Amino acid sequence: MSQRPHEREGNRLLAMLPGEEYKRLAPHLKHTSFALGEVVYESGGQMRFIYFPTTAIISLLYTMENGSSAEMGVAGNDGLVGIALFMGGNTVPNRAVVQSAGKALRMKSKVLQDEFARGGTFQRLLLRYTQALMTQMSQTAVCNRLHTIEQQLCRWLLLSHDRLNSDELVMTQELIANMLGVRREGVTLAAHRLQESGLISYARGHINILDRRGLEATVCECYKVVKDEYDRLLG
Amino acid sequence: MSQRPHEREGNRLLAMLPGEEYKRLAPHLKHTSFALGEVVYESGGQMRFIYFPTTAIISLLYTMENGSSAEMGVAGNDGLVGIALFMGGNTVPNRAVVQSAGKALRMKSKVLQDEFARGGTFQRLLLRYTQALMTQMSQTAVCNRLHTIEQQLCRWLLLSHDRLNSDELVMTQELIANMLGVRREGVTLAAHRLQESGLISYARGHINILDRRGLEATVCECYKVVKDEYDRLLG
DNA sequence: TGCCATCCGTGCGCTAACACACATATAGGG
DNA sequence: CCCTATATGTGTGTTAGCGCACGGATGGCA
DSSP: OOOOGGGGGGSHHHHTSOHHHHHHHGGGOEEEEEOTTOEEEOTTOOOOEEEEESSOEEEEEEEOTTSOEEEEEEESTTSOBOTHHHHTOSOOSSEEEEEEOEEEEEEEHHHHHHHHHTTSHHHHHHHHHHHHHHHHHHHHHHHHHHSOHHHHHHHHHHHHHHTOSSSEEEOOHHHHHHHHTSOHHHHHHHHHHHHHTTSEEEETTEEEEOOHHHHHHHSOHHHHHHHHHHHHHHO | OOOOGGGGGGSHHHHTSOHHHHHHHGGGOEEEEEOTTOEEEOTTOOOOEEEEESSOEEEEEEEOTTSOEEEEEEEOTTSOBOTHHHHTOSOOSSEEEEEEOEEEEEEEHHHHHHHHHTTSHHHHHHHHHHHHHHHHHHHHHHHHHHOOHHHHHHHHHHHHHHTOSSSEEEOOHHHHHHHHTSOHHHHHHHHHHHHHTTSEEEETTEEEEOOHHHHHHHSOHHHHHHHHHHHHHHO
């Protein structure tokens, strides 16, 4: 399948590659579609491909032995999924699940690793992205400890909105609860409050961002810390 | 200052380097001592050195605007502090604070970066360590969300114990509370329960691990996930 | 030996979030 | 057009952890 040159624009990491490196990689990039809820990687499972989302959003989730789960990070058109392939571990002890249906470009792990080993811009870019993701994970830890569900819901909505081209998220409160590691009723309550404040509206699995500024005013500082770090490292 | 060859044994990452690479680095490794509470890196601050702890333990902490704080990860003789120096970001938005006084070997950032850029074992080792640290951070996020203070205290004690040569931790409940991002009274209560179960004893800033097996039986699964991943990646 | 800063224990009222139960509402297929 | 699976709303009781206040203990220093 041939790739038209502009296609990489859908992913900001790929778009940042200098022409020469991109030319080397382009033939190895293939389109993939992801459905909502699809499992990209299983915990500890083999990773045959690395994925560069263009319109899809992928959540990194840990699922406890008792079945409860919590999100530790999220990747969209600003990043990639499959860090362990170049970090040297090959697998990670958590799942990657499609949070928002859409497309991604994929590359075979071998191709990725060979290019990474060349030590060029690609390598530097991937490592900077990894650092940004680490900030997201660590800030998630802090946020889980210190902030309310309502603040965390704001953070989650903003992180998702940043990675979408639309103001509408297709996502039930039940699923958001799984991501945030809280009860569905807790999300209902928090979403209700945000709706009453006119920041969002929602109905049966569809959430609309009505007032992004308002969300940014309600969210805890965690969002800005992560956002600023992405901008600094990958801007 | 000359380094005796066995000195690197104090740090497990350095100990894993092949002879040639270690020989190149050894002249650049200098001893440093850290006092309890000392700040190794300030949030967003410049990092002149990378540190390989031998007997010290360093916490990675985020401090909120309102002064409350929470730990996102910890490094001891199994790792290093200063990941941003080779990941490309140069700084991180969190502090590194000495949790247990002791020694470390330090290296100038330039030397580190040059050796990293050679792309040999050193690079691969550092990246694998970084992946292990990511697991620790993400599991901290999960643990903060889903587990009790008592379970988290167990996790924290075990992580510290793994990085010490002693069964005694010099650490007040107040400081532990800062690390865990909870109240001092919460730690008092949890520590009391562990003491009544005979797992630890403590008095005025000194904690003794009496029954490590018992702690391992009380801790949540988060500890094992992190431990197994360190063993897999760096064992 | 006596003082005092530091560390730990405890009680009280409060809130966020939980677990469980069940009531509604609605999109979309038959 | 109805029926049902799915999504959301709500109530009740419980619990973990918070904020605050203060009391008790003790190790180290004058």
